[in-house]
Amino acid sequence: MEGKLRILIAEDEEDLCEIVQFNLESEGYIVEAVHSAEEALKRDLASYDLLLLDVMMGKMSGFGLAQRVRNEMGLEMPVIFLTARNSENDLLTGFNIGADDYITKPFSVRELQARVRTVLKRSGRKAAAEVGPTQLLGEIVIDHEAKRVIIGAEKVDLTRKEYEIFALLVRHPGRIFSREEILGRIWEDDVIVTDRTVDVNIARLRKKLGDYSRYLRNKAGYGYYIEV
Amino acid sequence: MEGKLRILIAEDEEDLCEIVQFNLESEGYIVEAVHSAEEALKRDLASYDLLLLDVMMGKMSGFGLAQRVRNEMGLEMPVIFLTARNSENDLLTGFNIGADDYITKPFSVRELQARVRTVLKRSGRKAAAEVGPTQLLGEIVIDHEAKRVIIGAEKVDLTRKEYEIFALLVRHPGRIFSREEILGRIWEDDVIVTDRTVDVNIARLRKKLGDYSRYLRNKAGYGYYIEV
DNA sequence: TCTGACCGTTACAATAATGTGACATCAATG
DNA sequence: CATTGATGTCACATTATTGTAACGGTCAGA
Known part of the structure; x- marks a missing residue:
């Protein structure tokens, strides 16, 4: 499988x-x-x-x-x-x-x-389940058990890719991940997708994060990162 | 308590x-x-x-x-x-x-x-780990002794697998269990079954839960959970 | 042996998630 | 401040995931 x-x-x-x-x-x-x-x-x-x-x-x-x-x-x-x-x-x-x-x-x-x-x-040996039940990033709480993000009172469900990208970035605040690196870590080895795919998923993630998407930043020419 | x-x-x-x-x-x-x-x-x-x-x-x-x-x-x-x-x-x-x-x-x-x-x-103490003797989930009562569910006045018997899946999920409301994890916890170590098997058992369980099956949810890409 | 409950598997339909291309914006560099 | 590559966003196509019906096998008890 x-x-x-x-x-x-x-x-x-x-x-x-x-x-x-x-x-x-x-x-x-x-x-x-x-x-x-x-x-x-x-x-x-x-x-x-x-x-x-x-x-x-x-x-x-x-x-x-x-x-x-x-x-x-x-x-x-x-x-x-x-x-x-x-x-x-x-x-x-x-x-x-x-x-x-x-x-x-x-x-x-x-x-x-x-x-x-x-x-x-x-x-269940799935890709590195995470616990918390929660992990904090500023005022954003990641609920690893429910695979979603809690912003204030809002509960925002994340899809799998959204969640994994966000969890990856949040685990290493400040570190910039290139699109290639994100693809390599989150996508299966054998699927081949454009690096633009990352952008779109980031965009969807940002939309769900609302105001707090300001933490999720891009550095032109390098990739994405969480602002510390 | x-x-x-x-x-x-x-x-x-x-x-x-x-x-x-x-x-x-x-x-x-x-x-x-x-x-x-x-x-x-x-x-x-x-x-x-x-x-x-x-x-x-x-x-x-x-x-x-x-x-x-x-x-x-x-x-x-x-x-x-x-x-x-x-x-x-x-x-x-x-x-x-x-x-x-x-x-x-x-x-x-x-x-x-x-x-x-x-x-x-x-x-003679009630039964297994999922003992209650009953455990509540919204208006659903799980009768761990009789291995069934009581919905209003209805008593609905659950088969073994149905019961164990439900009990597992109810014990950890909100937590998402992947199919693999459910298989790992409920099925014997040496039997090998498809993960689709979980789906079918979930489906049977839902049917028995009737309206209340709305609590038993799926999150695409992750697995099943009880809505809190 | 027959019967029915239980359970695993498969197939296909329904749904959700994801990928892609086109184009609009933005940011960096001279 | 103009140019150019990088990034953001949208609509739509494609793919993956899930729901469910149907079939068959097993097993225990009549």
């Missing part, structure tokens, strides 16, 4: 990383590995379908990372935590992210595969 | 607590967590519908706690023990006490949800 699912594993034990990567890739997933939370944050996390996070890595734990992903970035994505069995003291507390599951080390490959499959299936 | 079921979890691994709490709450239970048996004893244990007890916690074990609950306090309540994998002795003891169930760590969240549901059902 769609492309391969992408998994990011953040785990500082490189050997374990490789084993997991190898095995999940042989299951047909696209797996990328990083070895610290900081490295993970450099990725476009929204582009993955599942995060496998070691609980204990360097400075920032897997929990910390998951928290940032969910709270600050407003992304809801399936997370499986990897925890060492007998290091309970080291386990951090107080995260309220929606961990979908966890698995204790050492684990069997089969175990992991089963867990991954289940979590992905449960989560 | 209407008929939601209350669960107390006593478990010293706080991260595990959080995971369990989050996931059970999202299933519609009220979940409270404590991190020791002593703390648990300060609660009004009779007010819970289910106890989830870690077998190994600090001074007093989950078993000790369960024993006191049953013998001294004379409470009959469902208990699920959480045990580490290789402590077989504990298991025996657990069953002598009359544990309703046990689950070995690490367990999948889904496994736990299923176990909780089963135990609650068996114990």
Whole structure:
């Protein structure tokens, strides 16, 4: 029905990383590995379908990372935590992210595969669902659960493309996205559409945003961005 | 607070607590967590519908706690023990006490949800996670015990799939569920069905809901949801 | 075995979303 | 301030998504 699912594993034990990567890739997933939370944050996390996070890595734990992903970035994505069995003291507390599951080390490959499959299936593995239920941009609230925007008392439904473009831009305020980049991220790989298509969708989005469309700006020759 | 079921979890691994709490709450239970048996004893244990007890916690074990609950306090309540994998002795003891169930760590969240549901059902507490005994949506009443819907004076029986889809959506009003997500949550892991199947079941459900099917909405490109 | 409830699949019609070309405006650069 | 490429907008065509009827298979109970 769609492309391969992408998994990011953040785990500082490189050997374990490789084993997991190898095995999940042989299951047909696209797996990328990083070895610290900081490295993970450099990725476009929204582009993955599942995060496998070691609980204990360097400075920032897997929990910390998951928290940032969910709270600050407003992304809801399936997370499986990897925890060492007998290091309970080291386990951090107080995260309220929606961990979908966890698995204790050492684990069997089969175990992991089963867990991954289940979590992905449960989560609906659609292109990076986002949570919030809301995320703010000035006085505009994005309701990621309802796929719409709330402006004052108005609730404005967004179509899929409108929503995805807006969510992408809002996730990175101030950053300019070229039409090519927007197309590459939001449209399927095999469909070919003009870059003018982006403009039209932006126009429709702006119309729905009303006055607040002033936040959604263009820089001639470059692309679109959200004004900070 | 209407008929939601209350669960107390006593478990010293706080991260595990959080995971369990989050996931059970999202299933519609009220979940409270404590991190020791002593703390648990300060609660009004009779007010819970289910106890989830870690077998190994600090001074007093989950078993000790369960024993006191049953013998001294004379409470009959469902208990699920959480045990580490290789402590077989504990298991025996657990069953002598009359544990309703046990689950070995690490367990999948889904496994736990299923176990909780089963135990609650068996114990005579209403039924599954979607328990009410009834839950309201506008003027529609869902009778979770009879697996049907009451619209005005009409009683409309729902088939299993119809009921589960409806219950899932009603539990999270306003949230859009993609077809994949619905399939992942309601269908068994190993069966493979088209996503169009969801549509047809939705259609059948709508027909039974009559006029009130207006609450059960679709958003093109996303999925189905209950209008708030 | 028969029967009917339940459920998955398909086909096609109805609806919503999206893409495109034409043209009007705008913005940057000399 | 004039020119030119970039952007905004509209109407309409095209495509994708959804609703629904119809068919067939399975399974449990009569």
